[in-house]
Amino acid sequence: MTIQKRSLKVEKLARIYDDEIAPVWGSRFGKMLLRNLRVPERGQVLDISCGTGWPTVEILRRMGDGTRLIAIDASSAMLDVARKKVQALGPLGKKGVFFRTESPLPRLSFADDVYDLVVCNLGLEEMPSIDTALLDFARVCKVGGEVRCTLPLADTFQEFYDIYREVLVKHDKHEALDRLDAHLARYPTVDQLHGWMKAAGLAGGVEIDEFSLLFKSSREFFFAPVIEYGPLPAWKTIAGNGQELQDVFWYIKEAIDAYFGGRAFEVTIKAGCVIGTKRDPRAEESDEIVTGRVELLDDALAPPPLPAPPRQVAAGSVRTNELEIVEIEELEGPHSLGPFDDEPLDAFVEGKERPAHLSRGGGRSWDATDPDDDGGA
Numbered sequence: 001m002t003i004q005k006r007s008l009k010v011e012k013l014a015r016i017y018d019d020e021i022a023p024v025w026g027s028r029f030g031k032m033l034l035r036n037l038r039v040p041e042r043g044q045v046l047d048i049s050c051g052t053g054w055p056t057v058e059i060l061r062r063m064g065d066g067t068r069l070i071a072i073d074a075s076s077a078m079l080d081v082a083r084k085k086v087q088a089l090g091p092l093g094k095k096g097v098f099f100r101t102e103s104p105l106p107r108l109s110f111a112d113d114v115y116d117l118v119v120c121n122l123g124l125e126e127m128p129s130i131d132t133a134l135l136d137f138a139r140v141c142k143v144g145g146e147v148r149c150t151l152p153l154a155d156t157f158q159e160f161y162d163i164y165r166e167v168l169v170k171h172d173k174h175e176a177l178d179r180l181d182a183h184l185a186r187y188p189t190v191d192q193l194h195g196w197m198k199a200a201g202l203a204g205g206v207e208i209d210e211f212s213l214l215f216k217s218s219r220e221f222f223f224a225p226v227i228e229y230g231p232l233p234a235w236k237t238i239a240g241n242g243q244e245l246q247d248v249f250w251y252i253k254e255a256i257d258a259y260f261g262g263r264a265f266e267v268t269i270k271a272g273c274v275i276g277t278k279r280d281p282r283a284e285e286s287d288e289i290v291t292g293r294v295e296l297l298d299d300a301l302a303p304p305p306l307p308a309p310p311r312q313v314a315a316g317s318v319r320t321n322e323l324e325i326v327e328i329e330e331l332e333g334p335h336s337l338g339p340f341d342d343e344p345l346d347a348f349v350e351g352k353e354r355p356a357h358l359s360r361g362g363g364r365s366w367d368a369t370d371p372d373d374d375g376g377a
Contacts, residue, residue, distance in 0.1 A: 010075050010077055010078075011077040013075075013077075013078075013229050014052060014075060014077035014078045014080070014081050015077075015081075016225055016229075017051065017052050017078070017081070018052050018054075018081070020225040020226075021225050021226050021229065021230075022052070022054065024213060024226055025122075025226045025230070026051070026054065026121065026122060027054065028209075028211060028269075028271060029121055029122050029150035029151075029271055029273070030054055030055040030058075030121050030150070031055075032150055032207060032209055032271060032273040033055055033119060033121050033148050033149075033150050033273055034055050034058055034059075035207075035273075037059070037062070037119075037148065038146075039059055039062040039063050039064075039067060039117060040064075040067055040116040040117060041064040041066060041067065042064065042066030042067060043066075043067055043068075043115075043116030043117065044067070044068050044070070044114060044115045044116055044117075045059060045063070045067060045068070045069045045070070045115060045116065045117045045118075045119070046069075046070050046072075046108075046110070046114075046115040046117070046118045046119070046140065047059065047069060047070070047071040047072070047119050047120070048072060048104050048108070048118065048119070048120040048123050048137065049072070049073055049074070049104065049120055049121070049122070049123025049126070050071040050072065050073050050078075050079070050082055050099075050121075051073055051075075051078045051082070051121070051122075052078050052081040052082050052085070053071070053079075053081060053082025053083075053085045053086065054085070054121075055119075055121055056069070056071050056082060056085075056086075056097075057082075057085050057086065057089070059119065060086065060089070060092065060095060060097055061089075061092065063095055063096075065095065065096075067095075067096060068096035068097075068098070069095075069096060069097045069098070070098050070100065070115075071097065071098070071099050071100070072099075072100045072101075072102040072103075072104070073099075073101065073102070074101070074102065074103035074104075074105075075101075076101045079099045079100075079101055082099060083099055104123065104127070104133070104136070105127070105128070107136050108136050108137070108139070108140050110140045111140070112139050112140065113139075113140070113141070113142045113143065114140050114141075114142065115140055115141050115142060115145060116141075116142055116145045116146075117141075117145060117146050117148075118137050118138075118140060118141045118145070118146070118147045118148070119147075119148045119149070120137065120148070120149040120150070121149075121150050122150055122151060123149070124149050124150075124151040124274075125151045125152060125186070130151070130188060130193075130196065131196040131199065131200075134147070134149070134196050134197065134199075134200045134202070134274070135196075135199065135200045137149065137200070138200040138201050138202050138276070138278055141278045142278065143278050143279070143280045144277065144278060144280070145277070145278050146275070146276065146277050146278075147200075147202055147274065147275075147276050147277075147278065148273065148274065148275050148276075149273070149274045150271065150272065150273045150274075151188070151271075151272055151274075152187060152269060152270060152271060152272070153187060153188060153189065153190065153193075153208065153270040153271065153272040154184075154187040154188060154189045154270065155187070155268065155270045156187055156268070156269050156270045156271075157231065157267050157268075157269070158267075158268055159265075159266065159267045159268060160221075160256075160267050161180070161184060163252060163255050163256060163259070164180060164235070164238075164252060165177070165180060166255065167248060167251040167252050167255055168180060168248070170251075171247075171248075171251065173239075173240075173244075173248065175240075176238055176239055176240060176244075176248065179237070179238040180238050183234055183235075183238055188272075190206045190208065190272065193206050193272065193274055194206060197274060197276045200276070201278055201279050201281060202274075202276025202277065202278060202279070203276060203277050203278075203279050204274070204275045204276035204277055205275065205276075206272050206273065206274055206275070207272070207273045207275060208270065208271065208272050208273075209270075209271040209272075209273075210268060210269065210270055210271065211268075211269050211271065212266050212267065212268055212269065213226070213266070213267050213269060214264040214265070214266050215264065215265045215266075215267075216264065216265075217256070217257060217260075217265065218252070218253045218256035218257050218265065219253075219348055221256065221265055221267075222253075222345070222348060223348070236249075236343070236345075241343075245343070245345075246345065246346045246347070246355070247355070247358060249345045249346075249347045249348075250346070250347045250354060250355070250358055251358075252347075253347040253348070
C-alpha cells in the first residue's frame with residue numbers, strides 16, 4: 001500500500017472516530033484514566049497519542065492557569081479534530097495547551113524529568129514493546145509525578161479468540177497457531193504490568209474494569225469500526241495471505257454464525273489503567289497492586305456526553321444494564337474489512353459463494369449441533 005492510501009485511511013479514521021469508535025471503546029478507557037485524576041495546579045502535563053482530543057479536553061477543563069499541556073499524536077488528521085474541540089471551548093481553550101504532530105516512537109523527544117503528569121489513553125497497545133514504552137514515559141516524568149496509561153488486558157476478545165483457535169486447530173493451521181499465540185502475548189496480565197512498572201521506577205498499581213460488546217452476527221462484528229480499525233488487520237495477518245487467509249475467515253464466519261445464530265455474539269473487554277508515581281531511586285521501594293472493578297466517574301466529573309452513535313455502529317454497542325443491539329446500516333461502497341490493507345474478505349462479499357474446495361477433506365460448513373464438531377465457543 002502506498003503512503004498516500006494509508007494517509008487517506010488514517011484521515012477517514014479521524015473523521016469517524018468520535019462518532020463510531022469512541023462511544024464503545026475510547027471513552028470507556030478514558031473514563032478509567034480520568035477517575036480521581038489530580039491535575040497539578042502549576043506544572044507540565046504530557047498527553048501521549050492524544051488522538052481526537054478526549055480525554056485531552058477533560059484534562060484541560062481541570063487545569064489551572066499555571067499548568068501547561070502538551071498533546072502529541074502521530075496523525076495530523078487526528079490532531080486537527082482535537083484542535084477544533086479546544087477552539088470550541090472559547091476562553092477555556094486559550095489555556096496553555098499545545099498540539100504537536102509527533103510519534104512517541106522510537107522514544108519521546110522530551111528531556112528527562114520534565115512532566116508532573118504523563119497520560120496515554122490506549123496508546124500503549126500500539127507500541128512495539130509496552131515495557132519499553134513505560135520506561136520512556138517514566139523517564140520524562142518528574143520524581144513524584146504520575147504516569148497513567150490505559151490498555152486492553154489479557155482475555156480481551158477471548159470469545160473470538162477461542163473460536164479462532166478452534167478453527168486453526170481443526171484445520172491443522174500450525175503456523176497460524178504460532179502467530180495467534182504471539183499475538184495473544186501482546187495482551188499483558190496485571191502481574192506483567194506490575195513488574196514493568198517496578199522496572200520503570202513507578203510505584204502504584206493497575207485498576208481493572210470489564211465490559212462487553214454485542215454484535216448481531218459475524219458480519220456485523222467484522223464490519224464494526226471498532227474491529228475494522230482496531231484488531232482486524234492483525235487477525236488477518238495471523239491467518240496468512242491469499243487463499244489461506246480467505247479460507248480461515250470462511251471458517252470463522254461459519255463458526256460464529258453457527259454457535260451464536262439467533263442471539264448476540266458477545267465479546268468481553270478487560271480494560272486496565274496503569275497508575276504509577278515516579279519514585280525517587282534513593283527512596284525505599286514500596287509497591288502495591290490495586291485491582292477490582294472500576295466505577296464510572298461521578299456525574300460532576302464526567303465529560304460532556306459524546307454524540308449518539310449512528311445506527312451503523314450500534315452493533316458494537318456497549319452492554320450496560322440492558323441488552324441493546326440495533327440494526328447495522330451499510331455504508332456506501334465496497335468494504336476492504338481492513339483499513340490498512342486492500343484485500344477484502346470473500347466470506348463477507350455480498351453474493352460470494354463458499355469455495356467448493358472447502359467442502360473437501362474436512363472443510364465442510366460448521367454446524368454447532370454436529371456431534372463430530374469439537375465443542376463450541
